[in-house]
Amino acid sequence: xxxxxxxxxxxxxxxxxFGRIMKEHMIFMEVGLLIIDSxxxxxxxxxxxxxxxxxxxxxxxxxxxxxxxxLESEELVTPLTLNSETITQDNxxxxxxxxxxxxxxxxxxxxxxxxxPELERKINNINQRAINLxxxxxxxxxxxxxxxxxxxxxxxxxxxxxxxxxxxxKFYLMSLENVQKRxxxxxxxxxxxxxxxxxxxxxxxxxxxxxDPTEVDLFNTANDFSQRFDELIEKTKExxxxxxxxxxxxxxxxxxxxRDFKATGTEGLIDCQxxxxxxPLLGxxxxxxxNRYIRLLNNYLKGx
Numbered sequence: 402x403x404x405x406x407x408x409x410x411x412x413x414x415x416x417x418x419f420g421r422i423m424k425e426h427m428i429f430m431e432v433g434l435l436i437i438d439s440x441x442x443x444x445x446x447x448x449x450x451x452x453x454x455x456x457x458x459x460x461x462x463x464x465x466x467x468x469x470x471x472l473e474s475e476e477l478v479t480p481l482t483l484n485s486e487t488i489t490q491d492n493x494x495x496x497x498x499x500x501x502x503x504x505x506x507x508x509x510x511x512x513x514x515x516x517x518p519e520l521e522r523k524i525n526n527i528n529q530r531a532i533n534l535x536x537x538x539x540x541x542x543x544x545x546x547x548x549x550x551x552x553x554x555x556x557x558x559x560x561x562x563x564x565x566x567x568x569x570x571k572f573y574l575m576s577l578e579n580v581q582k583r584x585x586x587x588x589x590x591x592x593x594x595x596x597x598x599x600x601x602x603x604x605x606x607x608x609x610x611x612x613d614p615t616e617v618d619l620f621n622t623a624n625d626f627s628q629r630f631d632e633l634i635e636k637t638k639e640x641x642x643x644x645x646x647x648x649x650x651x652x653x654x655x656x657x658x659x660r661d662f663k664a665t666g667t668e669g670l671i672d673c674q675x676x677x678x679x680x681p682l683l684g685x686x687x688x689x690x691x692n693r694y695i696r697l698l699n700n701y702l703k704g705x
Contacts, residue, residue: 403583406516412524412580413463416531417477417505418693419573420459423538424452425686426566430545432493432680433558444541446495451534453498459527460504462520465511470700476693478505481667485681488671492680528581535574542567557678559610565603572596590645590701594637594652597694601659602630604687608666611683613676619666626659646702653698660691 403411427449434442471477483502490497546563548554576586587593605626612620633648633655640648667684669675 403580403585405518405521408580408583409466409516409521409524410468411586412528413459413467414471415573415576415580415586416455416459416527417463417467417471418689419569419576420452420456420531421477421501422569422686422690423535423573424449424456425682426538426542426570427452428489428493428495428497429562429566429683429686430542430558431495433556434545435554435556438554438556441541441545448534448538448541451537453501455527455531455534456501457498457504460501460508462523462527463508465509465514466516466520467508467510469510470696472508472510474692474696476689476696477508478502479664479685479688479692481664481671481681481685481688484671485667485685489680489682497682525581528577532574532577532581535570535577539567539570539574542570559607561603562607565600565607568596569600590649591637591640593697594649595634597656597690597697598630598634598637598652600690601656601694602627602634604663604690605630605659607687608663608679611677611679613678616676619675622662626655626662629655630659649698649702653695653702656691656695656698660688660695663688663691 427445430445431442431449434445436442483499483506486497486499486502489495490499542563545554545556545558546560546567549556549558549560549563579586605623609620609623609627612623614620633652637648637652663684666675667681667688670677670679670681670684
């Protein structure tokens with residue numbers, strides 16, 4: 402059972418991370434949808450705006466309350482985020498509320514923070530609203546995926562990408578529902594590793610698929626990452642409890658490698674040094690997911 406302090410900290414950190422992820426998913430879908438599906442574009446944009454509102458409220462309540470480790474992990478925002486948003490907005494015409502990023506860059510941790518019953522009540526309200534909003538997002542993604550799979554629409558979006566971001570939304574929903582029951586979002590480390598290893602593998606596949614055909618070296622590197630994560634997933638599925646620490650150490654090493662690859666790639670997109678059907682915010686997005694995963698893995702090892 403989560404204490405009041407742990408409930409507040411876990412809720413804030415969960416919503417700060419996944420709230421941004423969800424609103425960026427809507428941006429990615431908007432970019433890939435065609436004008437014939439303008440109603441879907443408008444629906445996605447409204448969902449994006451709703452998450453931006455929740456994020457701003459969450460940031461206001463997070464000042465001093467979240468951990469220093471989360472801030473240092475760069476899972477909420479990186480030194481590349483603001484520039485990535487600016488370029489992506491300029492190149493796509495999609496409005497991005499950069500006040501969220503500026504506010505997150507100012508967040509600090511306060512070891513003496515007072516976790517009051519009033520704050521707990523406010524967090525409970527935000528969590529419930531986030532649950533309702535994530536359900537809407539899930540329904541939206543399922544609708545688009547169904548149309549794509551039935552060839553009822555065309556979009557510049559991989560079906561696997563929609564399935565990928567749909568699974569992330571369901572993971573967020575499950576985590577929120579667990580926190581609302583005052584239990585930890587995910588307790589099984591191997592289950593968590595299989596989930597995130599699959600996400601990392603698919604990131605490599607997406608990078609491979611978005612690169613210009615002339616970017617042979619980057620293509621081969623991304624392809625190699627997808628194969629290595631695939632092998633790691635199979636080993637993790639077969640692992641016993643006594644294997645967990647060794648598997649987790651290998652996972653940290655591989656995730657750190659792809660994290661550095663993503664960081665370099667994002668910088669390359671910002672500087673227009675990589676030819677790809679991608680924009681900087683997509684790179685920064687998957688970079689932050691790797692940063693969070695590494696922190697979670699390190700936390701588990703320290704607790705062993």
